Amino acid sequence: SQQGEEDPQALSIQEGENATMNCSYKTSINNLQWYRQNSGRGLVHLILIRSNEREKHSGRLRVTLDTSKKSSSLLITASRAADTASYFCATDASGNQFYFGTGTSLTVIP
Amino acid sequence: DTAVSQTPKYLVTQMGNDKSIKCEQNLGHDTMYWYKQDSKKFLKIMFSYNNKELIINETVPNRFSPKSPDKAHLNLHINSLELGDSAVYFCASSQRTYSYEQYFGPGTRLTVT
Numbered sequence: 001s002q003q004g005e006e007d008p009q010a011l012s013i014q015e016g017e018n019a020t021m022n023c024s025y026k027t028s029i030n031n032l033q034w035y036r037q038n039s040g041r042g043l044v045h046l047i048l049i050r051s052n053e054r055e056k057h058s059g060r061l062r063v064t065l066d067t068s069k070k071s072s073s074l075l076i077t078a079s080r081a082a083d084t085a086s087y088f089c090a091t092d093a094s095g096n097q098f099y100f101g102t103g104t105s106l107t108v109i110p
Numbered sequence: 111d112t113a114v115s116q117t118p119k120y121l122v123t124q125m126g127n128d129k130s131i132k133c134e135q136n137l138g139h140d141t142m143y144w145y146k147q148d149s150k151k152f153l154k155i156m157f158s159y160n161n162k163e164l165i166i167n168e169t170v171p172n173r174f175s176p177k178s179p180d181k182a183h184l185n186l187h188i189n190s191l192e193l194g195d196s197a198v199y200f201c202a203s204s205q206r207t208y209s210y211e212q213y214f215g216p217g218t219r220l221t222v223t
Contacts, residue, residue: 031209037151042114042200042214086151092208096165100145100153 004089004101012107019076021104023089024069030092032065032072037086037103046074046087081110113137116201116215123191124223131186131218133201141207142184144176145200147217153200158207159184165207191222 007022023032031050035043049056049065049072056063062075076083089101114135123129135142141160147153157176158165164176173189188195201215 033211035212035214040217042216043153043202043212045211045213048211088153096208098155098158098208100155103151103153 004091004099006087006089006101006104008104009102010105010107012109013079015079015081015108015110017079019079019083019106019108021074021087021106023072023074023101025072025089025091025093025099025101026070027097028094029067030094032063032092033090034061034063034072034074035088035090035100037088039085043088076106079106079108081108084108113213114201114203114215116199116218118218119216120219120221122221122223125191125193127191128187128189129191129220130188131199131201131220133184133186133215135182135201135203135213137203137213139203139205139213140181141204141210142178143202143204143212144184144186145202145214147198147200149197156186157184160207188220193222196220196222 005024033048034046037043047058047063049063060077065072084107086103086105088103091099117132143158144156145153156170175187178184198217198219200217202212204210204212
């Protein structure tokens, strides 16, 4: 079965609010990545966090990783309409396995 | 300037046909991938390939085969197409396998009728 489960499946917020999405996985990982997919487009890499890191920032993005709970969160601060997209976590798991999560569909209302 | 390109963007074909999707990357990456995204947006890796190793997802039917004429190209051949093969197929590349960010192509929407 798939490695990553994301929560919530869908999220709708007002522009300017923060958006938080969560990813849970099942086995040990080497790293975890977050990707964005705009409708009808390919995925775009956002951020990579390694298993020995707990938090990482990139612009308005903040990612946390808790390996003891096998979970990660992606926080987008001060959201914009252009942030409307699907967001996926992806895990580089032990044993040369790579899985994408189920995705969170984010809608930012102007 | 496109980093990862795929052709065609849309592909409509009948059951039983054989088709190919082409992928090219100009990033100088060592590893390329093929993914399938179904109607529920679930993404599954089908293959990862570098000049040394092909890793096949064991759930992929052997009707699917990757072919790499050189490091910059990884084409996907599909034999005896079935209705369930309808999906969006994405090519991607990365500097090395898995532990590096992947760059995705725009996708090929395959419809089997």
